[in-house]
Amino acid sequence: MKVWIKYLIGLVLGVLAAFILPLNIPSVDSAVSTMSEIAIRFGRYAVIPLLFFGTAMSMFNLRSKKHILKTSLWTAGTIVGSTLILVALGLLSILFVSLPRIPISVEKISEVPQIDIKQMILNVFPFSGFDSLKDGIYLLPVFVLAAFAGGACASDPNDSKPILSVFDSAMKLCQTMSAFFVEWLSVGMIAIACYWMLQARTIFASPTFLPIFLMLLVDFVIVAGLIYPLILRLLCKDLRPYHVLYASLCSIITGFFTGDSNITLLTNTRHSKESLGIHDETNNFALPLFSIFARGGTALVTTICFVTILRSYSSLGFTFFDVIWIFAVSFITSFALGSFPVGGTFVSLTVICAMYGRGFEAGYLLLRPAMPILCSFACAFDVLSSITGNYIVAVKTKKIDKIELKHYI
Numbered sequence: 557m558k559v560w561i562k563y564l565i566g567l568v569l570g571v572l573a574a575f576i577l578p579l580n581i582p583s584v585d586s587a588v589s590t591m592s593e594i595a596i597r598f599g600r601y602a603v604i605p606l607l608f609f610g611t612a613m614s615m616f617n618l619r620s621k622k623h624i625l626k627t628s629l630w631t632a633g634t635i636v637g638s639t640l641i642l643v644a645l646g647l648l649s650i651l652f653v654s655l656p657r658i659p660i661s662v663e664k665i666s667e668v669p670q671i672d673i674k675q676m677i678l679n680v681f682p683f684s685g686f687d688s689l690k691d692g693i694y695l696l697p698v699f700v701l702a703a704f705a706g707g708a709c710a711s712d713p714n715d716s717k718p719i720l721s722v723f724d725s726a727m728k729l730c731q732t733m734s735a736f737f738v739e740w741l742s743v744g745m746i747a748i749a750c751y752w753m754l755q756a757r758t759i760f761a762s763p764t765f766l767p768i769f770l771m772l773l774v775d776f777v778i779v780a781g782l783i784y785p786l787i788l789r790l791l792c793k794d795l796r797p798y799h800v801l802y803a804s805l806c807s808i809i810t811g812f813f814t815g816d817s818n819i820t821l822l823t824n825t826r827h828s829k830e831s832l833g834i835h836d837e838t839n840n841f842a843l844p845l846f847s848i849f850a851r852g853g854t855a856l857v858t859t860i861c862f863v864t865i866l867r868s869y870s871s872l873g874f875t876f877f878d879v880i881w882i883f884a885v886s887f888i889t890s891f892a893l894g895s896f897p898v899g900g901t902f903v904s905l906t907v908i909c910a911m912y913g914r915g916f917e918a919g920y921l922l923l924r925p926a927m928p929i930l931c932s933f934a935c936a937f938d939v940l941s942s943i944t945g946n947y948i949v950a951v952k953t954k955k956i957d958k959i960e961l962k963h964y965i
Contacts, residue, residue, distance in 0.1 A: 562742035570749025592751035595744025610840030615706030639852035646856035811939035846942035853937020855890035865919040
């Protein structure tokens, strides 16, 4: 059975369970929340080991073959390009389609998360390199440590043969482990989908946020069904661009219902290799970078949310400067969300509201009740961008062996 079908079955069972279970019963909510958290932790369990050993071997191979520059440039260009496209789409959507105003909230400002750029940079270089492996949330320190290790091995391959053998064996072991976790996470999807639906039922009880959800759904269909396939057709000369969308179904389901960009790194890595035929050296280098920095979907959702907030408070239009400011800040902020694999939309929105000022500092409170679903859409966009971008990098660097559609997992 295809992996995405297993996830779909788990999703359906979880949603059905949410309609059977009673609402607003603390013990029920607590039990489902705990099971969902266990399932998510289970899915994340192999992320750091696979990331470390996979990146180390990828960096060694890329540097040894002198492909590191070309791969890096295509990865960076694809991340920036996809983010620009998604922010532009979000801004155009909300500027040309006026959504109904959201009732003003009387809730007071509480403590909100902040993007601490200084601390993020310091975390990349802790006092001990081994400390990089302790945090299972922020992936960049692990990536940097592994890149240094793999690059050092490439500088003297003969003396590095023993450790390279260890890295290669450990990477293959981690790939086997991750395949196991990806398979069995489909069972955990029952609890994850159930918990998500219990939250969503409360949100959907009011029609207030339905228009913004519909706009995001339409934008996702446009991106998945038109924009990205067209890009693949033009850039990769691919006559069947929708096979990338098919290969990403499992990751999209996982990303939407968990809202976690880290956990989808496992599903993206496996499907990129076993469905799309992308080589390990590209998967283990490009995909972590996409997971950390390619948050264009989060920027798209943030842009739509922020403009909706402004329109809810005021009927005044937007100047050209306002449009450029929203575009630029949403675009730039998206690259600083690597330490927020969950809830990046909320963090980005609070930061933009604070930067805009003019009495809108608490504007994010209007959309806080709908944040679980908004974060789900953002993660779905980001997951699709990651696997599509990874495919583009693989094609352009010739690190791919095409697999027939019937053999996709």
